[in-house]
Amino acid sequence: MRKRIAIVGNGPVANETAPIIDSHDFIIRFNDCRSFGSGATRTDVVAVCNTGRPAKKMLASQEWRSHAGIVDASEIWSVRDPEKFAQLRPALALSHPELDDLCDDYTDQFTAFCTETGKRHTVIDKTIHEAVDKTLADYQPAPYVVPSSGMIVIGNVLDRFPEADVTLAGFGHEGWEWHPFAAERKLVDSYCATGRVRRLGRVASHAT
Template identity: 60%
Template sequence: MIVGNGDIAQEAAKEIDDADLVVRFNDCRSIQTGGSRTDIVAVCNTGRPARAMLGSAEWRSSRPIAAASEIWSVRDPRKFAALRASLSQSHPELNDFCDDYTDQFIAFCQATGKRHVVVDQSVHESVDEALKPHEPGPYVVPSSGMIVIADLLLRFPDDDIAITGFSHTGWDGHPFAAEKRLVDLYVCLGRLSRIAGKTPIVSSQGA
């Protein structure tokens, strides 16, 4: 179960907690109203989001972070080091976007007995390729949610993978419209399922 930070139906909470594996994102805004189980927290390990999480005692001690056995850094440092030069020309306002905090997440995991995983840059590149037929237009990078979906589809090709809390909206540097079309394709192909309901009770920026 991959749980984004968008709208989640009230009736989905039990289904989330009953899953064999639950992945949440960053500050885990989906917790409580979107169930409580958390096995993996996928984090943006570069730029301002990483700095904010690592600098927050509340994040470090929060219930989902404490419960998680693994922290996944979704941005391979090699990929983002290579992006820095081009982004400095195309998006000079993102001057700290590629600042890497992976070592600090590793240190946090070592101090708290968690496993740390870096999602390989090949996953990022496979998502870029998969998005091309879906007219993404110019974008900076795929969203963390899309990277995690792609990674889990590769890791568990024969398992049932469900998503919820994905509104496919947010920062305009992510190609959310194309990501929605790609996810819809995966659902049509039976590779993913969406957990949907009539009563959305979590509303935020989404994944």
């Protein structure tokens, strides 16, 4: 039987879809698990931005550490390979000096958190990031800094579990101005058209 994976973004998720999400074998959420509750509650993996302000804020927050979704998860996935972001830093210092802390790396702190709480910590390899960049180029993205966490996780899941039945919920492909959301939407639509993933319910109005 094919493994059934749900990737649940931080956009709105219809309450009636919660039982469908919870029925999956493997459920992935993001950062502060905003989808938790209306978007079901089972959580196997929390994918986190492990660099910059989001990482710093999560690690400093007792509320984040004690959130039911974080507590229940058996794995934390860091979506930003430290080596890749170290490579990006010099160019970003010139092109986007306002993002001077984007590449500040907190991976070791997430490793420590996972050690303390008995979770597995995985850093998504930079090859996934680079493959996503390459594929997005076919959709003529506007200038951007990095793909969204959601797009990196989708790429990672399709790479690691090529035979899985992958469902997306809570993805609206909107948010931070330096993610290529328009191109990401087109790429995900192409995956849906070929059966690599499917969307659950309507496309949400906010992104991961």
